Amino acid sequence: MQLQFKRTEKNNFPLQGILIKGNDIQKWIFEMDAMQISVEKIYPLKNTSDDTFFGCLIVFNNSNNGIDKQYLRANQLFQCIEGTLFLPEHTTIFPLLNQSELEELCTSNQYLFYPNFETKSSLIELSDYVTLKDLLRIGMPKTDFQNSFKPRKPAKSVSIPKEIRAFQVKPISAEDYLKHLEESIFKEKDEKDDDFLNDKPLSFWEKEKLNLLKKAFGDRKDIKKDKDGNPILDDKNVLHTLGKLKGFFSKETDQEFINNLYQDYEELERRNQSKIDKLMELFETNPEEALKYAIPTDTEGTSRGTTAGEIELNKRWNDFGLFGTSNNRGGGTAPLADNTFQRLRDKYRQTATDLIEKGDYKKAAFIYLKLLKERYTAASLLERGKFYQDAALIYLQINNKNKAAECYEKGNMIKEAIEIYKELNKDEKVGDLYNSIDRKKEANFYFEKVIEQHKNSRRYIAAALLYRNKMQKPMKGQELLLEGWEKNIDAFNCLNNYFVNLRNDTENEEIIEEKLSEIYDNATSRNAERTFLEVLKLEYGKEQSKKLTLSIREMAYKIISKNLKTDTSMAEHLKPFNPNDKMMTKEAGRFRVKR
Secondary structure, three states: OOOEEEEOOOOOOOEEEEEEEOOOHHHHHHHHHHHOOOEEEEEEEEOOOOOOEEEEEEEEOOOOOOOOHHHOOOOEEEEEEOOOEEEEOOEEEEOOOOHHHHHHHHOOOEEEEOOOOOOOOOEEEEOOOEOHHHHHHHHOOHHHHHHHOOOOOOOOOOOOOOOOOOOOOOOOOHHHHHHHHHHHHOOOOOOOOOOOOOOOOOOHHHHHHHHHHHHHHOOHHHOOEOOOOOEOOOOHHHHHHHHHHHHHHOOOOHHHHHHHHHHHHHHHHHHHOOHHHHHHHHHHHOHHHHHOOOOOOOOOOOOEOOOOOEEEOOOOOOOOOOOOOOOOOOOOEEEOOOOHHHHHHHHHHHHHHHHHHOOOHHHHHHHHHHHOOOHHHHHHHHHHOOOHHHHHHHHHHOOOHHHHHHHHHHOOOHHHHHHHHHHOOOHHHHHHHHHHOOOHHHHHHHHHHHHHHHHHOOOHHHHHHHHHHHOOOHHHHHHHHHHHHHOOOOHHHHHHHHHHHHHHHOOOHHHHHHHHHHHHHHHHHOOOHHHHHHHHHHHHOOOOOHHHHHHHHHHHHHHHHHHHOOOHHHHHHHHHHOOOOHHHHHHHHHHHHHO
């Protein structure tokens, strides 16, 4: 028989060998260690010409049907046919042989087919093999062996979770947070931006010019303008007088000249205004800029002048930071009328309303906190705008810890919320939050505290619900409901909830019937039959097998018959168990009347 070896696209036989080239035994050992394989046998391979090694064949355990080729390095994989003939990967033989044919051909020995070396034959008989221990003892000094195979400690790795069970927002420190607020609200001040209150007073000639222009144009708020937005002069005499001046000093058209006069009028009128009026007008044209000069509507943050009833107006607020202080520096003083503060408060509220409509809750909160001194409203606005850390800090300032904790919780700052709820002794809430960050042990500790409080207050159903819904201990909850039944603490509701839970937990009617029988015996022994009868009425009407229905009715009949002699009204309890039997209803009524 002539065997032919052919190339294939895939391996037809299991991979069980690796060829390591070279005659250095220490290199063989190093390669085995680097490839991280479980070595079974090692066959040294010799050249027939000079009796030197040209490499070795490693037979490895391939029980997982694969080898990680990233560790293969420059070594070559071999397939194995029926444990007898080793072929390079992607190679097959023709014709295919079965086990008995291979054994007959190879005389029960193992062979390696490897055509690319200087030997007379491409088939090499694999006779003697060695183990790794033998190889180490023969080919490597002890010191090298110890250095090569000393234990290696892997580097610490990052564990990537398969699922995210909880996450939290970590608030930044108070100092960093306040700095962030100060930098985020106001843009950086332009060095060329001078305070609008630092205008020079009008000179004598400027005042005369203002009076003349006011006579020509009228009140600034009532200026008439044409369709192009140009101001209109009604006083022809003034226009004639000014026109003469124009003829002497300017080559502008009449309208250009009037427009320039109007701009002069605007500027002179603005400079001539009182400080408070300037502030009011600035709120109309540029409310954000006006807020920088705004006066708190109490004495905090303001600086009194030497004249009674006057207050300094200057740029107090370099930013809208909610927790900073005002920045007073030199400025003019403005005489305050009796209604000044009320006018300011009205203007502040209107500005805040406008900001809220635009969704700028932080600046609106600044007005309520710094100018109107209404801290609760400021905190509420920040909460509404989802600035939860800002809101929480203000709530803490006014000692409203409940709202502060709620804001921390809404902002997913769970650790901070937990600490406040602990102070407030809200143990169930603490347990809920620990549960939300997957800290079951701490959560259950606080739930147990709440359960004890419920038991002491005779609220067994609430305690059982905690066991079932929040601690995932339904059996503990069932035990607690039975305890409430046996101690006659809200007995009917405890027992009814017990059977509702039982039916939710199992569809096995034998278990339900067994529990009903046990409780029936318990009720009979301690004269709690009437309460149990009320529970049986509810159980009787539920969807179930005929067998369980009849069993429930039989228990009810026993209770009714036992108590019928001493209490004829017990006959009325037959009706729920015979809803369609009109005769039974009539007879029960007659029996009660006769007795």
